[in-house]
Amino acid sequence: MKQQNKTALEFTPMELVSKLMGTEGHPFGAIKFFNEVTDLVGGKKTFAQFGGKLYKYMRLNGMTNVDYVKAITNRMEREGLNPNDFQHEEHLWMKRYYNENGKLTTLGYHKADENLPLNERRWYVAIYFVSGKQVFETTYYDSEFKEVPMEVIKPLLRDKTSSKQVSAGLTGDNQVVYRNFKIESIRELAINGEVISVVA
Numbered sequence: 001m002k003q004q005n006k007t008a009l010e011f012t013p014m015e016l017v018s019k020l021m022g023t024e025g026h027p028f029g030a031i032k033f034f035n036e037v038t039d040l041v042g043g044k045k046t047f048a049q050f051g052g053k054l055y056k057y058m059r060l061n062g063m064t065n066v067d068y069v070k071a072i073t074n075r076m077e078r079e080g081l082n083p084n085d086f087q088h089e090e091h092l093w094m095k096r097y098y099n100e101n102g103k104l105t106t107l108g109y110h111k112a113d114e115n116l117p118l119n120e121r122r123w124y125v126a127i128y129f130v131s132g133k134q135v136f137e138t139t140y141y142d143s144e145f146k147e148v149p150m151e152v153i154k155p156l157l158r159d160k161t162s163s164k165q166v167s168a169g170l171t172g173d174n175q176v177v178y179r180n181f182k183i184e185s186i187r188e189l190a191i192n193g194e195v196i197s198v199v200a
Helices: 013-021 043-048 068-078 150-156 163-168
Strands: 007-011 028-036 054-063 094-098 104-110 123-129 135-142 177-182 186-191 194-198
Touching: 007 013, 013 104, 013 123, 013 186, 013 194, 028 123, 028 177, 054 123, 068 123, 068 163, 094 123, 135 150
Parallel strands: 007 194
Antiparallel strands: 028 054, 028 186, 054 135, 094 104, 104 123, 123 177, 186 194
């Protein structure tokens, strides 16, 4: 089978936001992102052992433009559970973005920025993980960008299990997993035959 050629592009973070505003359907995106970790157990004392800062690199596949509640409903129905048992609450600080056609995008923005122009908002990419197997690589680095072994990091990670999903009957690998990435943390996104490198 002939391999499909992909188009290589360079976008600024805001150009990527504009691109994703017009991306419809539910395509998978191959994503590479790099950001500073801020939520380890133990706070400042924990970060001190890494020189005061810790960074995380991830390479993964995720589905875009997926509504969280619909994903929960579909998963619960598949597992023979009653979707009405899930008590959904709105995200504390992020609001999902609908484009001019009224279609849900994979984007979100900070609720406090609601009345700001689009180019001044803090933007995020909300990615749905169909399976934990879609995360291919996770690497941590200290303040000097030296790799930190996963066995050192693992006990310091906060539990991100959804208690509301547990209460509704979704546990373990059956949980619906979303992660929100700052648009500035995205380093590369491959979607719909295009490979987009994000540059400052």
